[in-house]
Amino acid sequence: MFPILIQFNGFAIHTYGVFVALGVLSGIFFARYEARRLGLDADRVLDLCFYIIVAAIVGSRLFYVATHLDYFMAKPFEIFMIWNGGLVFYGGFIGAALVVLIYLWIYRLPLGKTADIAGLALPLGHFFGRIGCFFAGCCYGKACALPWAITFTHPKSLAPLNVALHPTQLYHSFTNLLIFLALFFLRRRKRFDGQIFWLYILFYGVARSVIEVFRGDYRGVTVFDMFSISQIFGIGSAVVAMLMLIILFIQSRASDENG
Numbered sequence: 001m002f003p004i005l006i007q008f009n010g011f012a013i014h015t016y017g018v019f020v021a022l023g024v025l026s027g028i029f030f031a032r033y034e035a036r037r038l039g040l041d042a043d044r045v046l047d048l049c050f051y052i053i054v055a056a057i058v059g060s061r062l063f064y065v066a067t068h069l070d071y072f073m074a075k076p077f078e079i080f081m082i083w084n085g086g087l088v089f090y091g092g093f094i095g096a097a098l099v100v101l102i103y104l105w106i107y108r109l110p111l112g113k114t115a116d117i118a119g120l121a122l123p124l125g126h127f128f129g130r131i132g133c134f135f136a137g138c139c140y141g142k143a144c145a146l147p148w149a150i151t152f153t154h155p156k157s158l159a160p161l162n163v164a165l166h167p168t169q170l171y172h173s174f175t176n177l178l179i180f181l182a183l184f185f186l187r188r189r190k191r192f193d194g195q196i197f198w199l200y201i202l203f204y205g206v207a208r209s210v211i212e213v214f215r216g217d218y219r220g221v222t223v224f225d226m227f228s229i230s231q232i233f234g235i236g237s238a239v240v241a242m243l244m245l246i247i248l249f250i251q252s253r254a255s256d257e258n259g
Contacts, residue, residue: 031045
């Protein structure tokens, strides 16, 4: 749509970057608010957010580069041009998760409560980030003739031009918003720590696996010539989340009966 928000004398502010920044800030402010509500050290959580951001950017970019290795072998300097799109959510999630586990171990923050904060902050930030994808034209959908199809015309758009496409970026964005709203209203009624986080993983994994069907951009290596890597991660994470919810529910129930 509008990949460049402002351009003046060769200086450009990319819309993608603006919305990614909005996503990061919204996630940080909400995480701080939720940490205070839960009685956690808000400053520790704020520091953790910084490490998460760095790990998520590095992880998501490396995952994208790995799925487009031939292209970046020929143009290695473009690895650092993240404003041209090319951030894979699951790569960032894995990188951030590793950093979180190390940080929580060092500072002895409660895993379940901290994870529940992440389960709310992530879809909120992701909501804004995917709007950035929409303006940049990355993560575009397959051609379609639906009434809500989007046609990209800007010459610097990363999507194919003058072709009606599924607005998969908006599918992602609005799905994340719905997940956030559902979990936001559920958070005061949760039965055990970790419930919000694993519900987020479950909902997002299922949604991502479905939306992948409508993606038209290069998805990297496919499994059985059917499933993209992101679909495999989505399905696998949803299954793990379901198992964890069952296990934690049983543990919580047993604790209530023994208490």
